[in-house]
Amino acid sequence: MVMQDFGVTAICCTPSYFIHLVERAAELGIDLRELPIRAGIFGAEPWTEGVRVHAEREAGIKAYDIYGLSEIIGPGVASECEAQEGIHIFEDHFYPEIIDPETLEPVPDGQEGELVITTLSKRAMPMLRYRTRDITAVIPETCPCGRTVRRLRRIGRRADDMFIIRGVNVFPSQIESALLTVKGASPHYQIVLTRESGLDQMEVQFEVTPDVFSDTVSALETLQRDICKAIEHTVGIRAKVSLVEPHTIERSQGKAKRVIDKREG
Numbered sequence: 382m383v384m385q386d387f388g389v390t391a392i393c394c395t396p397s398y399f400i401h402l403v404e405r406a407a408e409l410g411i412d413l414r415e416l417p418i419r420a421g422i423f424g425a426e427p428w429t430e431g432v433r434v435h436a437e438r439e440a441g442i443k444a445y446d447i448y449g450l451s452e453i454i455g456p457g458v459a460s461e462c463e464a465q466e467g468i469h470i471f472e473d474h475f476y477p478e479i480i481d482p483e484t485l486e487p488v489p490d491g492q493e494g495e496l497v498i499t500t501l502s503k504r505a506m507p508m509l510r511y512r513t514r515d516i517t518a519v520i521p522e523t524c525p526c527g528r529t530v531r532r533l534r535r536i537g538r539r540a541d542d543m544f545i546i547r548g549v550n551v552f553p554s555q556i557e558s559a560l561l562t563v564k565g566a567s568p569h570y571q572i573v574l575t576r577e578s579g580l581d582q583m584e585v586q587f588e589v590t591p592d593v594f595s596d597t598v599s600a601l602e603t604l605q606r607d608i609c610k611a612i613e614h615t616v617g618i619r620a621k622v623s624l625v626e627p628h629t630i631e632r633s634q635g636k637a638k639r640v641i642d643k644r645e646g
């Protein structure tokens with residue numbers, strides 16, 4: 382492989398794109414665990430522990446979360462260390478505050494709220510108390526790695542990503558977490574929202590792996606039922622769960638589009 386020639390041992394991309402690479406490698410008969418890549422640095426979209434486990438297992442890497450936003454500097458505002466227990470924010474450059482998005486008041490460490498960032502060293506375009514719309518919390522304890530810059534809880538949710546269905550606030554990352562607790566489910570999924578006779582419906586379409594797809598009908602039904610239960614347990618509402626053939630859901634080259642809202646008005 383070319384990568385070996387250059388001694389490349391890390392990859393940085395969106396987690397959904399990496400999952401796509403894992404899948405392509407399998408199709409091409411390449412075992413990623415035999416390549417020299419040892420670390421994946423993934424960001425630009427919320428992702429879950431389930432995806433981390435999948436990426437680490439399939440590619441033989443350690444998967445680290447990186448956080449940033451183009452309005453500040455792009456990636457690198459905060460990053461996980463080897464402990465993989467929250468993202469260290471580089472406080473010498475970025476001053477973080479967590480606020481209640483409704484009252485705009487700061488919340489105590491450990492409590493969830495919206496991350497607000499003030500840049501301390503940026504010259505041409507400084508940002509003062511920039512509201513990120515990202516939901517997180519300050520982790521009060523010091524990190525096992527020994528660094529003293531503060532950590533933020535992994536950002537699994539953006540206020541913008543949230544959708545409301547039958548009065549319940551739902552984040553796509555909650556659906557992803559639920560899916561990945563079920564054995565045989567793949568991380569390729571899409572949420573389709575529709576309205577039938579005035580009532581909101583949520584359909585979760587997810588792809589099964591080729592070997593699961595060729596399984597018996599009753600095994601597929603069990604998988605479908607297990608996923609339905611896991612979603613109901615996580616978000617508290619029932620979803621229609623559809624199993625779709627491998628490669629049906631469009632692969633993202635950048636940020637994955639998880640929600641298709643067909644409801645009107």
Ligand SMILES: [Zn+2]
Binds near residue numbers: 463
């Ligand atoms: Zn650390």
